[in-house]
Amino acid sequence: MCDHRPTCPNGAHIVAAHPEQGWSLLCDGRIVFDDTGELLPDGQVVAPLRPYRAPVERLVVAA
DSSP, X not given: OOXXXXXXXTOXXXXXXXXXXXXXXXXXXXXXXXXXXXXXXXXXXEOOOOOOOOOGGGOOOOO
């Protein structure tokens, strides 16, 4: 974990990267995922930011 108090002066930095698995551990204890989601040290989840997608029933399929 990061020794800076209260936080890193230049923002949290990566201390362990696992791109093959799609996540990285930051020095402040957060785990960030390639899909922009996060898992915070206290167990809270930050949902990934996903672009709007039309519901399946609205999609048009050409045959």
